[in-house]
Amino acid sequence: MRLAILGASGHGKVVADAAELAGWDQVVFFDDAWPGLKENGPWRVLGDTSALLADLASFDGVVVAIGNNRIRQVKQQALLAAGAQLCSVIHPSAVISTHATVGVGTAVFANAVINACASIGEGCIVNTGAVVEHDCGVGDFSHVSPNAVLAGGVKLGPLVWVGGCASVRQLVEVGGGATVGMGAVVTKDVPASVTVVGNPARVLEPLKD
Numbered sequence: 005m006r007l008a009i010l011g012a013s014g015h016g017k018v019v020a021d022a023a024e025l026a027g028w029d030q031v032v033f034f035d036d037a038w039p040g041l042k043e044n045g046p047w048r049v050l051g052d053t054s055a056l057l058a059d060l061a062s063f064d065g066v067v068v069a070i071g072n073n074r075i076r077q078v079k080q081q082a083l084l085a086a087g088a089q090l091c092s093v094i095h096p097s098a099v100i101s102t103h104a105t106v107g108v109g110t111a112v113f114a115n116a117v118i119n120a121c122a123s124i125g126e127g128c129i130v131n132t133g134a135v136v137e138h139d140c141g142v143g144d145f146s147h148v149s150p151n152a153v154l155a156g157g158v159k160l161g162p163l164v165w166v167g168g169c170a171s172v173r174q175l176v177e178v179g180g181g182a183t184v185g186m187g188a189v190v191t192k193d194v195p196a197s198v199t200v201v202g203n204p205a206r207v208l209e210p211l212k213d
């Protein structure tokens with residue numbers, strides 16, 4: 005079983021590692037930094053995005069491993085339009101309720117927990133040790149960073165980034181494209197496209213000229 009990963013980054017290494025542990029026996033990368041970049045740790049980089057698009061038929065699965073939510077979305081949608089066999093990568097130690105759903109192209113890393121009736125969208129990252137509690141909804145192309153906790157019934161819009169070790173109170177809604185800073189404690193709904201930090205989390209105002 006051959007897996008192609010688009011995005012030869014540090015995040016890509018963790019996707020590759022999880023994929024091997026999950027049973028993929030051949031894992032290779034593609035990245036637009038090729039031919040300058042030919043290796044990503046122990047894994048080979050075979051070409052750029054166009055090389056992958058030209059060779060889709062020789063892979064049993066393809067996944068995008070790019071941390072930036074918007075770029076991951078653009079690349080995944082381009083691969084889908086080209087007929088790629090998109091797949092998810094789930095680390096064997098992740099605990100996912102049989103009553104939860106995980107969308108295509110999503111990566112779930114070691115010790116993550118996704119509890120009953122949670123719904124994870126397409127192209128998401130549920131990073132190492134993250135907890136997505138019961139009845140949560142995680143929008144497409146969102147990222148729940150290491151050790152972040154979404155309490156029961158939290159809803160994230162699309163393209164949300166929840167930083168490492170952040171916590172979100174039960175039933176809170178985070179608007180699309182918002183960022184929750186590392187360590188934030190989110191107690192109220194967060195509007196779309198803003199960044200919040202701190203405990204309790206407040207909007208980080210953009211710098212004025």
Ligand SMILES: CC(=O)SCCNC(=O)CCNC(=O)[C@H](O)C(C)(C)COP(=O)(O)OP(=O)(O)OC[C@H]1O[C@@H](n2cnc3c(N)ncnc32)[C@H](O)[C@@H]1OP(=O)(O)O
Pocket residue numbers: 131149150166167168183184185186187188199200201202208
């Ligand atoms: C495996 C992995 O590595 S997964 C990735 C995990 N990484 C993360 O979770 C990082 C999440 N990102 C953050 O927390 C970032 O700091 C952000 C997005 C909140 C802000 O980034 P930027 O917009 O670049 O803001 P910047 O770094 O300029 O900081 C602006 C101000 O906010 C403060 N600030 C930044 N982040 C935080 C935070 N998480 N909590 C509290 N204050 C913060 C800064 O100290 C600074 O304050 P000052 O103006 O008084 O000096």
